[in-house]
Amino acid sequence: MTLAVFFGCAFIAFGPSFALFVFTIAREPLRVIILIAGAFFWLLSLLLSSLVWFIAIKASNSQDPSLQRGLLIFGVFFSVLLQEVFRFAYYRLLRKANEGLAAISDDDSSAISVRQMAYVAGLGFGIMSGAFSMINVLSDSLGPGTVGIFGDSQYYFITAALMTLALTLLHTFWGVVFFEGCEKSRWWVIAAVVSLHLLVAGLSLLNPLYEGSLPPVYVITLLMGVWAFFSSGGSLHSLSALCTRKT
């Protein structure tokens, strides 16, 4: 549907994460490395879960649409669980790395804190997840047509972009909260993150009933944002300081 839609949807989906990258990560090489490694871990989890789904598909009867849909739902939930497992694995890896970094530094303290690592890792997961959700859709948005001739909603592209944006932010917030939960050994936090991720994935299966998926997901994003803010040490006091002090 032409260049306007392509650029619009691309910026909606990737604009915020790109801005976060440019302003908070790009200057610190260590953060860049953690970001890319995080993206890679997400990619690994996707690879394994898609392998399982693919084998299930090939082994089943391809003419039965309800079975195929059931397998898709199973695939989605299995992928969510595997992503969280890989997030935990990444946490363990980063902790080990942190100790090593502290050992080789001059003043015996690590150059980067766990909270910062949590944010960067979450953003890495988010960017890669967004890319895989959105690139395919973006390439089709370049053509002259829009979705709808078979009865689908004509807002397909923009809702896909908004969903991707929400998912990217959610992954960032989940990264922060998850790592905090692991540090403080609060396992209910981890359980909450996993179940929220499952909930969001399940809501996306309601599409094309976009009213059923987008508003709840954005509400969850907002709540997660607040939780992540307080979990990483923010407070109402620092928030008011932000508004009054000029940079």
Added chain:
Amino acid sequence: MLKGLMFLCVLCSSVEQKIYVVLNETVPCVRLLNATHQIGCQSSISGDTGVLHVLETESDLDWILSSGPHPPYMVIMETAFFNRSVMMRMKNSSRVAGVAVIISKTGLADNFSPHTTCPNQNTGVYSESYGSDLANCNGTVWNPLGNGLSYEDFSFPVFALKDENQTQVLRKCYEDHNQRVNGSAPQYPLCAMQLFSHMHAVTDTVTCMRRTDLQNRFSINPEVLCDPLSDFNVWTSTRPLNNSAKGHAADESVVIAATRLDGRSFFWEQAPAAEGTVSGIVTLLATIQALYPVTQEAPPPRNIFFSFFQGEAFDYIGSSKMVYDMEKNDFVIDMNNVHSMLEIGQVGLRSGRSLWMHSDPVSRQNKSVDTEVSEEEGKLSLFSHPLPPSSFQRFLRARRIPGLVLADHNTSFTNRYYESMYDDAENLNVTYPPGLTPDEQLVYETDAAKSLAEVATLVARSLYLQAGGEEKNLNNITADPKIVNISVFLTASFYIGLGPRVHGPAHSVTRFVQYILANLTGTVTNLTESQCQNPSELSTENKDLFSYFWVSGPASVNGTREPFCVRASVRLSKAVSPAFELLEYGSRNYSTWTESRWKSIRARIFLVASRELEVMQPALVELTETKQKNISAKTEIMFIK
């Protein structure tokens, strides 16, 4: 129907399949070029997109051309509107992105011929120096119903919709999204169609061939831009001619019986040409079938040479090539061998039992020619008009030989659909009683078949007499209507195409005629397959006089076939315009028609959204971006390390 298509696609995650419906059967109009002009249609390189609108009434025409708010439009044209005035208005408008014409019999006008009023006027025999008062159809306008659409140059794609199901899909999309409600404009999203038919060649043959030559000489990966129209003529003779002895054949006086093998229409590779071509082919085949046994039993003094010329619609490609070869001594006979000529034109629509014989008044001013022609005509009625467009005109250009052209028309064609898609079985009045299977239809004697068999009998007897045969054998020469099984030809397309370099061996119709001739005039031999392919190794067989075909044979009861070798004096001769051999691409004397090349020809439909929706999205982006910059600049204040 569309929902059904969706359910087929449950597992495919491709967004593309949600957006586009690809139309499978596409019948485009392509670009042809000659020495000075380009004709046909062209799309831009990335396709032409337009909002669908069905042209059914005059108000639709106004909507498309002036008042509709969503130009450019892709017009779905009902049959009744496919005429010169509407197409010229579309051509001159900038609001038309393309046209898809519905090809059907409902709403078809009484006549439709996209050809010119004076076919092949510049390459016939009449010119400033020969019969100037008859040139350019001053004497007789042969195709007065012609609107010349095939020879116009359109800058937008024109496709034909022949498949009824596909037309239904388009109409449904139009009715669901694009229909006007109470006179107000339809709302977005609208149904649109994109047509791809980008042609590589431009301007004319000279330019295109020059660019192709440049490519061939300097480019590592040369790209050919256009190809000359070419194929093969089919010829045979009652006495075999030595194919390896070119030039004048000693002691041979030949009577030529000819007809054309091709047709055309506005669209590419669509040429049913029933009255225009099939009538002639079938008549000549029946003539050969009637004449051949008698010429073997009681051979007349002169040889009879039967020829089917390909490419006659495009300035006499086949016949000009044969005449050129004859003059260059590059053919089995030359012009000195030719005694006279009889050509079968359009003979399918005879009213009553009349048949007209056309001769050339200018050459008949020569006494000897006149005598021959009068003898040839015999007792039937005659009128002195100019010759209609026929291959005989090319022979006359080279030498004033006596000849006649047979036709079912006197002054102008009786064919009201000359060289169009509607010149089909119905135009020829070929109808079968209901309930016949295709096999039964093949052997059923229609009235058209009987009429053509009568003509064939007449032609065969005339040829026998002209060849000097005795009158007492004439009663044995009768054409059998059953042999005249037209229905086989009525489903074929007679467009000449591009020949062996591009499309492999000869055109299917050419091959078919060749094999029928081999069947009618050949003899079965008991050679093996390898002997059949290399007959020169055997002393009893002569590859110079005959060609040998390995035939798979009829299917027997239990499904097996017993192949055998057929020996016949049927040959193919190349039908490519001499202009391409002489490299005179701007020639005025010979045909210079070429067909452009293209990469892809396809069509698809989809929905398009409004410009507002498209523009709204970047605006949203602006909003999010500014918020981001604000917040990220202040992260240090927010978080504790």
